[in-house]
Amino acid sequence: MSQLFAAGRAAFGSRAITCLTASSTRRIPCRSASSSSSSERQQATPPPLPRAQPPLPRPPPPPTPFELLLEGKRFTCTECGKCCTGSGEIWANEAECAAIATHLRLPMLHFFRRYTKSYSRRPGWRMLKLQPGSDHCIFLEGGTKCSIYPVRPLQCSTYPWWPELMDPGEWAAEGRTVCEGIEHENALPVDVQDKAPVLRAATEYFAEQLAASNAGRLAKPRQGS
Numbered sequence: 001m002s003q004l005f006a007a008g009r010a011a012f013g014s015r016a017i018t019c020l021t022a023s024s025t026r027r028i029p030c031r032s033a034s035s036s037s038s039s040e041r042q043q044a045t046p047p048p049l050p051r052a053q054p055p056l057p058r059p060p061p062p063p064t065p066f067e068l069l070l071e072g073k074r075f076t077c078t079e080c081g082k083c084c085t086g087s088g089e090i091w092a093n094e095a096e097c098a099a100i101a102t103h104l105r106l107p108m109l110h111f112f113r114r115y116t117k118s119y120s121r122r123p124g125w126r127m128l129k130l131q132p133g134s135d136h137c138i139f140l141e142g143g144t145k146c147s148i149y150p151v152r153p154l155q156c157s158t159y160p161w162w163p164e165l166m167d168p169g170e171w172a173a174e175g176r177t178v179c180e181g182i183e184h185e186n187a188l189p190v191d192v193q194d195k196a197p198v199l200r201a202a203t204e205y206f207a208e209q210l211a212a213s214n215a216g217r218l219a220k221p222r223q224g225s
């Protein structure tokens with residue numbers, strides 16, 4: 001018995017020493033990470049998260065009232081100059097007069113006398129004169145070019161995107177009688193988002209102009225006044 005016991009102690013003692021040596025100082029079972037089965041690893045791996053769905057594209061916003069008025073219209077400027085002639089009146093407000101006077105390097109009073117005429121009792125609004133003996137705007141050069149183009153009044157720069165011309169009948173009539181660029185055969189459909197701010201600016205401008213007109217007309221517009 002004592003020999004068996006001694007042999008057993010020797011055997012267990014030998015295994016215990018081997019195990020501690022292999023696992024160094026760790027007091028955990030002597031089992032390496034690589035010893036786990038593949039089924040255990042699969043259980044430990046969390047399932048993949050469901051893939052996020054891409055957001056649905058937003059529907060485009062509905063067209064604004066100005067965009068609706070512009071839809072379907074076609075225009076290209078042929079630079080014929082006809083819109084700078086005729087019986088119409090070109091208005092300029094105080095800021096526009098100041099910009100033109102600065103562009104021409106003229107004192108305001110000099111500019112007023114030479115290029116504009118009084119019209120409204122409302123201060124700040126003037127009209128551009130016509131060339132003597134003609135129905136051409138005083139700034140029209142050679143029948144087709146505007147000599148103050150960078151600072152021309154908003155009434156000019158927004159043409160033909162005027163509120164009064166957005167009615168289909170008025171638009172067509174303007175094309176027949178004044179502006180050959182309206183519905184020109186080479187014209188592309190207007191970019192409504194690009195021109196909507198122009199039409200808005202013209203609408204606000206003409207409302208101011210109408211208020212100036214309604215403020216009362218001076219006795220009679222004179223070329224030299």
Ligand code: SF4
Nearest residue numbers: 084137139140146156
């Ligand atoms: S200011 Fe220029 S754009 Fe305006 S009507 Fe006169 S010439 Fe034409």
Ligand code: SF4
Nearest residue numbers: 077078081083179181
């Ligand atoms: S009448 Fe029309 S096409 Fe001719 S210059 Fe004026 S905007 Fe252009």
